[in-house]
Amino acid sequence: MSYQVLARKYRPEKFQDVLGQEHVTKTLLNSFERDRIAHAYLFSGPRGVGKTTTARILAKALNCLNESNGSPCNDCQNCDEIASSRSMDVLEIDGASNRGIDEIRNLRELVKYAPINAKNKVFIIDEVHMLTQAAFNALLKTLEEPPPHVKFIFATTEPNKVLPTILSRCQRHDFHRMSLGTIEKGLRTIIEIEGIKVEESVLHLIGNMADGSMRDALSLTDQLIAFCGDSVTLKAATEMLGIIPNDLFFSITDALKTKDHSALLVQLSEVHAKGFALTDFIGGLNRHLLNLLIASGEKGGQLLDMTDDLKQRYSEESKGLNPRDLIRQIDHVTVMESELKHVQQPKIYVEAMILKLAEMDASVNIADILKKLSSGNTETNYTEEQNATEIFQPEPESTVKEESSTAARETAPEKKEAKSSVENSPQFKQVIKRWEEVVAKVSENGTSISTFLSHGKPIELSGKRLTIGFPKKYKFQLDVLKKNMRRIETSIMKVLDQEMRVEFVLVQNEKASIDKTEETHPVTQRMLELFGGEILD
Numbered sequence: 001m002s003y004q005v006l007a008r009k010y011r012p013e014k015f016q017d018v019l020g021q022e023h024v025t026k027t028l029l030n031s032f033e034r035d036r037i038a039h040a041y042l043f044s045g046p047r048g049v050g051k052t053t054t055a056r057i058l059a060k061a062l063n064c065l066n067e068s069n070g071s072p073c074n075d076c077q078n079c080d081e082i083a084s085s086r087s088m089d090v091l092e093i094d095g096a097s098n099r100g101i102d103e104i105r106n107l108r109e110l111v112k113y114a115p116i117n118a119k120n121k122v123f124i125i126d127e128v129h130m131l132t133q134a135a136f137n138a139l140l141k142t143l144e145e146p147p148p149h150v151k152f153i154f155a156t157t158e159p160n161k162v163l164p165t166i167l168s169r170c171q172r173h174d175f176h177r178m179s180l181g182t183i184e185k186g187l188r189t190i191i192e193i194e195g196i197k198v199e200e201s202v203l204h205l206i207g208n209m210a211d212g213s214m215r216d217a218l219s220l221t222d223q224l225i226a227f228c229g230d231s232v233t234l235k236a237a238t239e240m241l242g243i244i245p246n247d248l249f250f251s252i253t254d255a256l257k258t259k260d261h262s263a264l265l266v267q268l269s270e271v272h273a274k275g276f277a278l279t280d281f282i283g284g285l286n287r288h289l290l291n292l293l294i295a296s297g298e299k300g301g302q303l304l305d306m307t308d309d310l311k312q313r314y315s316e317e318s319k320g321l322n323p324r325d326l327i328r329q330i331d332h333v334t335v336m337e338s339e340l341k342h343v344q345q346p347k348i349y350v351e352a353m354i355l356k357l358a359e360m361d362a363s364v365n366i367a368d369i370l371k372k373l374s375s376g377n378t379e380t381n382y383t384e385e386q387n388a389t390e391i392f393q394p395e396p397e398s399t400v401k402e403e404s405s406t407a408a409r410e411t412a413p414e415k416k417e418a419k420s421s422v423e424n425s426p427q428f429k430q431v432i433k434r435w436e437e438v439v440a441k442v443s444e445n446g447t448s449i450s451t452f453l454s455h456g457k458p459i460e461l462s463g464k465r466l467t468i469g470f471p472k473k474y475k476f477q478l479d480v481l482k483k484n485m486r487r488i489e490t491s492i493m494k495v496l497d498q499e500m501r502v503e504f505v506l507v508q509n510e511k512a513s514i515d516k517t518e519e520t521h522p523v524t525q526r527m528l529e530l531f532g533g534e535i536l537d
């Protein structure tokens, strides 16, 4: 017998079997119980999370000869035909390859005919956002006055590209990226039935690589079974999938802590010897640093989506690390990630940049140092007395005044705006308090987005509009964030259980204006000369 891929073999056949989308399946089941079936549905969400599967179950439930309360029997002729895509009354159309108006006109013709063997004619249009404008308009006409026996189920990975006039005529259901736990649990059930031994850490590895998609997780499992047979070890899995083990990243951060250059070079040569792609390595290192940053927060590793052991390990490892240092390291690695494509000698470049990472000095808060210096506290160590005296030479008063008034003028409009906000509303306080969690949630969708987001601060909540301020140097990152607004809003919804519209602004807030003065402060200037530092926001 030929091998049947797992995703097909274990495709859910009832709403209750669809993993991780209970918010959708429960609603659909309820609508059957109450006999309130909509005539058009829109399923949106990332790829591989069960949209098409749910659409097929819905089609079966609508046409099954023995349907009860929304559960198809999966045994009758109609169920069989739908499952094997042979049904004359359930038509699956791929929006990506049937984009034109002719196809939709065809569809409009088909809509006119009554179903042949079933109660309903069901049109499932996958990737509906790919349809052309003309096709959309044709579709809209059908949607406006659908015959009672016609049901539409649209699926899309990009609901923002679907015309609002179509959206408004559909009952919309947003499918979620699956959590690591859900994927692991699903895999565990399947490999048990298959009688295959898979180490627990392998399930975790697959879950992580699948990035929220059960379909991807199952196809990775297929590959592993083909490669390893019926006993899959972590060692074989990392080898086959070309995955860089977590241990290596922990060794790297350990070596960074102690500035151990030779240990770093040994780890890098291992990356090279094992044939890992440098881009994967740098991406993995960035993810690792972000995990440490999240784990260094109030809630420790709890916010991370991984096994408990690994959460614990991140919590331990992040102890004593300064979040500001981690953010700078992430920035540094993000730059590496984007420059790697353009350099002539990537291996040498990565070695040099990792050593530079080790030599990056710890962040110091200049305000603290200035305070210490002006209060005459001599605890700060200056080796040369001469330099220290020079630092303390008072600046002519007029210059100082001019500087501060320029700074004040520059920041005036923003300050005014900040004052008008309801800064002390309980909702806003809640946003501030749990902002870290929001950033962590966003990281599930992509490392760079959450890294960029971590540079900003919520500065105002007015109604549902949440304004997030960024220092001016992050202008470029803002463009990226704007493209990912919806993801950020979804994360806010998940963490705070409140719907908000985000807005990004470049600010020079009070804090930044102090920095500005500090930047030009003669002491700061002298310190930069002496110690070769960099000014941080």
Ligand SMILES: [Zn+2]
Pocket: 063, 064, 065, 066, 067, 072, 073, 074, 075, 076, 077, 078, 079, 080
């Ligand atoms: Zn049936």
